[in-house]
Amino acid sequence: MVLTTIAEPRSRKRNAMERLEAAFADDLARVNALILERMQSPVGMIPDLAAHLVSAGGKRLRPLITLASADLAGYGGDAHIKLAAAVEFIHSATLLHDDIVDGSPLRRGKPAANRVWGNSASVLVGDFLFARAFNLMVESERLRVLDILANASSIIAEGEVRQLAAIANLDMSESEYMQIIEAKTAELFASAARVSAVIANLPQEQELALDRYGRELGLAFQLVDDALDYAGTAGALGKAVGDDFREGKLTMPVAKALQAGTAEEAAFWRRVFQKPSRDDDDLAQAMALITRHQAVPATLDQARMHSRNAREALHVFPASDTRTLLSDVCGFVVDRSF
Numbered sequence: 001m002v003l004t005t006i007a008e009p010r011s012r013k014r015n016a017m018e019r020l021e022a023a024f025a026d027d028l029a030r031v032n033a034l035i036l037e038r039m040q041s042p043v044g045m046i047p048d049l050a051a052h053l054v055s056a057g058g059k060r061l062r063p064l065i066t067l068a069s070a071d072l073a074g075y076g077g078d079a080h081i082k083l084a085a086a087v088e089f090i091h092s093a094t095l096l097h098d099d100i101v102d103g104s105p106l107r108r109g110k111p112a113a114n115r116v117w118g119n120s121a122s123v124l125v126g127d128f129l130f131a132r133a134f135n136l137m138v139e140s141e142r143l144r145v146l147d148i149l150a151n152a153s154s155i156i157a158e159g160e161v162r163q164l165a166a167i168a169n170l171d172m173s174e175s176e177y178m179q180i181i182e183a184k185t186a187e188l189f190a191s192a193a194r195v196s197a198v199i200a201n202l203p204q205e206q207e208l209a210l211d212r213y214g215r216e217l218g219l220a221f222q223l224v225d226d227a228l229d230y231a232g233t234a235g236a237l238g239k240a241v242g243d244d245f246r247e248g249k250l251t252m253p254v255a256k257a258l259q260a261g262t263a264e265e266a267a268f269w270r271r272v273f274q275k276p277s278r279d280d281d282d283l284a285q286a287m288a289l290i291t292r293h294q295a296v297p298a299t300l301d302q303a304r305m306h307s308r309n310a311r312e313a314l315h316v317f318p319a320s321d322t323r324t325l326l327s328d329v330c331g332f333v334v335d336r337s338f
Helices: 016-023 025-038 045-054 061-072 079-102 113-117 119-139 143-165 174-199 204-231 252-260 263-274 280-292 295-316 321-335
Strands: none
Touching: 016 025, 016 061, 016 321, 025 061, 025 079, 025 119, 045 079, 045 113, 045 119, 061 079, 061 174, 061 204, 061 321, 079 113, 079 119, 079 143, 079 174, 113 119, 119 143, 143 174, 174 204, 174 252, 204 252, 204 280, 204 295, 204 321, 252 263, 252 280, 252 295, 263 280, 280 295, 295 321
8 A cells, every 4th residue: 555645735734534535545434435335235224224324424443543553563465455344333233232222313424224124123233233244354364363352352341331230320430431432432443553563474573553543542542532522613513412311321421520520519410410311401511510610621631642642652653644644533532623
């Protein structure tokens, strides 16, 4: 793969994600074509429902990490295309399942698939996408790749179950919450980068560096999502603002506001999370407390720390255009909607 040259000064006017997409446009087009091909089925509902989600304009950040990591690793074959598609299929399958659990009306700015086709169809099409991902892993003909992505799939599911079990649990520590988001979000970012090191036969130091890059980037990504739920817009989120709160999820802004708040405020949080549902008035009061205690800036500061850690992980690789792009994406993840 030849990295596309991006002319200056135009490149500085585009955000890091746009520059990454432009640099790997040819490979990404191949990934998208493969995704379209592999989500086909003679059962008409499957491609229809899958296309509703897969073609809804997501950033493709995780497969782009696979593509860019393969280039950084000096890989010269085609397996990275299949693995990038597999990563996106895993991600899409988890989104289908998550929307059923969470009950969110929107996904990527469109009605959630289960609102259109129902929960049963969404579960089964999610299973179909997982199966397609495993087909693609096997086609890479690398057992370690299969091991990494299969393990990631189980860890993601465990993280989602842990989060479900922790609904309305105000006694959960920040450390416990970080373990949940490392499993449900950061694990796939880490695996998306690491599999490229495996197919390129990189030494262990560089393989682990790519794992750390993806893991730290994924932690930053999720913390920013947590902050956006209380300070973003539906357009930026691709889903309704306040969804985490309405679902009774204790995310980092709530944890920080709770930690900094008074006993009276703690009583509000306990009362509101013990309710079977939360309304707009509850959300307004929650956002007021989060604003009072600067919980969103504190969450973003934590995201920036993980973003810096991701950048540092790349230092084991020689300086290159690709390393710069991957490094710059760390800033984009944190600042993308603020």
